[in-house]
Amino acid sequence: MSSETTTKIPEAAPAPPPGAATPKRRVPQGHQRLLTRRDRLTLGLMAGLPTILHVALVWVTAFASIALAFTTWDGIGFDSIKWVGFDNFKELFTNNPQFWPAVEHNIIWFVALILIPTPLGLFLAVQLDKQIRFSRVYQTAFFLPVVMSLAVIGFVWQLIYNPDTGLINSLIGANEPGHYIDWIGDPDLNLWAILIAASWRHTGYMMILYLAGLKGVDPSLREASALDGANEWQTFKNVIFPTLRPTNTVVLVVTIIEALRAFDLVFVFNKGAEGTELLSILVTNNIIGESSRIGYGSAIAVVLLLISLVVIIPYLVSTFRKERRA
Amino acid sequence: MSTTVTAKVRTPVRPARILLHLFLAGTSLAWLAPLLWALYSAMRPYAETSEKGYVSWPDKLTLDNFTNAFTQSDMGHYFVNTMLIAVPAVLVTLFLSSMVAFYVSRFDFRINLALLLVFTAGNLLPQQVIITPLYRLYLLIDLPGITMSGKLYDSALGLVLIHIAFQSGFCAFVLANYMRSLPHELTEAALVDGASVWRMYWQIVLPLCRPAMAALGTLLSIWIYNDFFWALVLISTGENMPITSALNNLSGQYFTDNNLVAAGALLTAIPTLIVYFLLQRQFVSGLTLGANKG
Numbered sequence: 250m251s252s253e254t255t256t257k258i259p260e261a262a263p264a265p266p267p268g269a270a271t272p273k274r275r276v277p278q279g280h281q282r283l284l285t286r287r288d289r290l291t292l293g294l295m296a297g298l299p300t301i302l303h304v305a306l307v308w309v310t311a312f313a314s315i316a317l318a319f320t321t322w323d324g325i326g327f328d329s330i331k332w333v334g335f336d337n338f339k340e341l342f343t344n345n346p347q348f349w350p351a352v353e354h355n356i357i358w359f360v361a362l363i364l365i366p367t368p369l370g371l372f373l374a375v376q377l378d379k380q381i382r383f384s385r386v387y388q389t390a391f392f393l394p395v396v397m398s399l400a401v402i403g404f405v406w407q408l409i410y411n412p413d414t415g416l417i418n419s420l421i422g423a424n425e426p427g428h429y430i431d432w433i434g435d436p437d438l439n440l441w442a443i444l445i446a447a448s449w450r451h452t453g454y455m456m457i458l459y460l461a462g463l464k465g466v467d468p469s470l471r472e473a474s475a476l477d478g479a480n481e482w483q484t485f486k487n488v489i490f491p492t493l494r495p496t497n498t499v500v501l502v503v504t505i506i507e508a509l510r511a512f513d514l515v516f517v518f519n520k521g522a523e524g525t526e527l528l529s530i531l532v533t534n535n536i537i538g539e540s541s542r543i544g545y546g547s548a549i550a551v552v553l554l555l556i557s558l559v560v561i562i563p564y565l566v567s568t569f570r571k572e573r574r575a
Numbered sequence: 576m577s578t579t580v581t582a583k584v585r586t587p588v589r590p591a592r593i594l595l596h597l598f599l600a601g602t603s604l605a606w607l608a609p610l611l612w613a614l615y616s617a618m619r620p621y622a623e624t625s626e627k628g629y630v631s632w633p634d635k636l637t638l639d640n641f642t643n644a645f646t647q648s649d650m651g652h653y654f655v656n657t658m659l660i661a662v663p664a665v666l667v668t669l670f671l672s673s674m675v676a677f678y679v680s681r682f683d684f685r686i687n688l689a690l691l692l693v694f695t696a697g698n699l700l701p702q703q704v705i706i707t708p709l710y711r712l713y714l715l716i717d718l719p720g721i722t723m724s725g726k727l728y729d730s731a732l733g734l735v736l737i738h739i740a741f742q743s744g745f746c747a748f749v750l751a752n753y754m755r756s757l758p759h760e761l762t763e764a765a766l767v768d769g770a771s772v773w774r775m776y777w778q779i780v781l782p783l784c785r786p787a788m789a790a791l792g793t794l795l796s797i798w799i800y801n802d803f804f805w806a807l808v809l810i811s812t813g814e815n816m817p818i819t820s821a822l823n824n825l826s827g828q829y830f831t832d833n834n835l836v837a838a839g840a841l842l843t844a845i846p847t848l849i850v851y852f853l854l855q856r857q858f859v860s861g862l863t864l865g866a867n868k869g
Contacts, residue, residue: 288772295776296678296690299671299743306709306740307697313708324711373602376595383596389855390603393610396851396858397844398801400819404826404840405613408629414833416612419630449609454862461863510701513803517823532703536710536808546707554704561699569692 311554317547324541337548348549351526354440355556358447358527359508366448367500370455375485377456378463392457394450403517406446407433436524443514443525451507455500462496463489498567505560509553528553610841617641617838624834640838644825647835650842652814653821659731660817661799664738668795669788672743676750677776681762691751698744702804709737710808729811737809738799746791749864753787754780790861793854797847818843 284292318337322330341348373391377384394402409416410432417432418424432442466489474484512529515521521530528549535546616629618636644650675694679687713728722730761783762775770779781788806820813824822843826836851858 283766284772291772292678292682295674295772299675299747300690300693302671302736303694303697303740303743306712306737307700307705307744308693310705310708310712311697311700314704317708373599376599379595381592381595381599383599387599387603390606392859393607393848393851396797396847398803398819398847400801400803400822401840401844404822404836405609408613408616408833408837409609411833414624414629416630419628424628449606453606457859457862461859506699506701510703512703516803516807529701529703532706533804533808536707543707543711550704550707553701557699557701557704561696564699565692565696568695569688 314547314550314554317544318551320544322543324543333544337545338552340545341548341552347526347531351528351531352552354525354527355508355511357440358444358511359505361444362448362451362504362508363501366452367455367504369448370452371459373452373456374459374463375489377460388456388460392453395453395457397450399450399513400517402446402450403514406442406449406514407518410442433519439519439524443518447511447514451504454503458496458500458503459493462493466492498564502560502564506557509557509560528556613837613841616834617841619834621832621834629833640834641842644835644839644842648821648825648828648839650818650821650825650839653816653818654846656731656815656821657800657817657819660734660738661796664735664742664799665792665795667735668739668742668746669792671739672746673750673781673784673788674776675743675747676754677780679747680751680754681759681775681780691748694744694747696744698741698748702741706804706808713809723815724812728809729815731815733809734802734805734817737805738802742795742798746795749791750784750787753784753864757783786860787864789854790857790864793850793857794861796850797858800847800850 317330319332319334320330321333321337373387377388407415412418412429412431412433413424413426415424415432418430421430422428423430430438432438470488470492471484474488479487510529511527512533515525515527515530516533519525521527521534531549532546532553535542535549615633616624617640618638619629619633620635620637620639623634624631672694675690678684679691710728713733714726716727717725718727718730718732719725722732724730727733727736757780761779765775765779800817801819802817803819803823806817807823810816810820813821816824822839825839
């Protein structure tokens with residue numbers, strides 16, 4: 250783990266890039282030429298120490314996950330690590346009754362969040378952007394769930410879903426034995442019950458992102474569109490929404506990552522038992538459950554990693570391309 | 576501009592405005608309903624609800640459940656645990672990530688882009704991708720006498736470190752963008768005057784970053800306070816748990832007494848609500864400052 254970072258420190262303070270001194274680059278170059286050896290050492294440490302910590306705990310472990318996915322290990326001593334090639338993956342894909350449901354649930358999680366709370370958040374943001382009175386109060390109401398821990402949200406919603414004491418069953422009279430609707434235990438219902446709680450939180454988050462996006466819309470666009478006689482919907486569809494493109498990208502990335510990271514709510518509800526399996530839950534069960542199958546758990550983590558990379562890489566490429574231009 | 580628009584549409588829009596307010600007020604109330612229901616449940620005595628059911632008119636509303644939840648489950652102790660984790664984690668994350676951001680944004684080294692990419696991408700990974708090796712690593716690292724458990728595992732220090740490592744990715748990215756927007760002449764002049772790099776960072780750049788740091792600090796406090804996952808896996812002793820995972824234990828112990836669990840959950844949420852109401856502006860600007868956050 251240190252090799253990666255030690256190579257970074259000497260590199261961290263290299264001589265200014267040789268040649269190709271376009272006028273544009275000259276300023277920072279001259280800037281850097283003034284650095285004393287001590288300054289370079291300071292800079293190396295300033296960037297090096299945080300990098301060591303970040304790389305050691307995040308990247309080394311991520312790569313270790315990939316390596317361990319091709320082994321079996323009971324976690325006791327390093328000599329019990331055995332190379333098994335793709336066996337873990339084979340078993341996972343063909344022989345684990347929880348794996349494909351988990352993949353499916355992660356996908357459902359994403360689709361549900363993008364179809365319901367995202368447009369709802371956008372809608373609320375558009376309404377709140379109309380310079381109305383009490384806007385702050387309304388915003389706070391919608392945003393409050395985002396501030397709270399997902400674990401706390403899980404407990405709050407259990408008070409609503411609980412089969413015999415919960416709000417819903419008490420209201421509809423389904424809290425008598427024999428008439429139970431088991432929102433948390435029924436495999437056909439529990440995922441949807443949890444998704445309602447997740448959407449409740451996600452809407453406020455989306456609303457804030459869109460509100461920020463709407464604040465950035467050039468007011469003259471709205472004015473021009475009003476002068477052209479466009480109605481509210483036409484203005485939104487043809488003028489405002491297209492300018493929200495950067496926000497939409499962020500919203501999409503945030504929602505995919507939230508769907509992949511989903512964990513706390515499900516764990517609090519029913520620990521990912523029947524009907525609510527998620528990839529994150531399967532990985533965690535291999536650590537805190539009674540069976541410690543490290544290679545196998547890592548294989549699930551690698552699947553999760555591969556899915557995330559499909560999102561992370563294009564996102565980073567576009568973000569950093571913009572930065573280089575800037 | 577807005578005057579022309581509103582002037583133009585003011586008269587015909589009036590009833591629409593009232594309708595909008597009715598809609599927003601109704602939706603807001605519906606949005607708060609789960610929390611209000613929790614509050615109502617928490618304020619009723621267990622004996623009364625077990626006799627009359629939860630959906631019933633109250634004979635008596637009390638705060639007893641809150642005091643009971645607080646004392647019976649030793650919540651004060653868990654609040655302290657959380658503070659011991661969150662305060663150093665937030666401060667050190669801001670400190671370390673501002674140094675990285677300074678490095679990549681104020682100089683033109685060739686590895687800058689790669690370095691920033693490493694930090695940003697690291698923060699986008701799902702936590703479960705790194706947890707298995709991290710858990711093993713924490714069990715391997717012996718710290719006799721430094722932590723209660725003698726290891727990095729099951730210690731506040733371990734949680735502080737992973738919070739710093741994970742969140743610094745996000746903060747470095749946001750702060751680098753922020754620092755890039757500061758005029759280059761500021762640091763150039765200082766450098767020509769012979770100021771050291773450290774002085775440039777500490778006395779010129781950092782003070783100018785105060786708004787961004789405040790926003791990130793608020794956001795980090797809430798995120799780290801709310802953490803459930805890291806503590807769940809990396810802490811095994813109930814005593815050492817932060818408040819959110821301790822709540823999980825509380826509900827296991829008192830699972831029949833929903834009133835108590837409701838009170839416990841609301842008590843757990845209070846600090847974040849206070850932070851939010853006091854620092855609303857910072858919090859929201861932090862979120863959108865780093866809208867790229869996953």
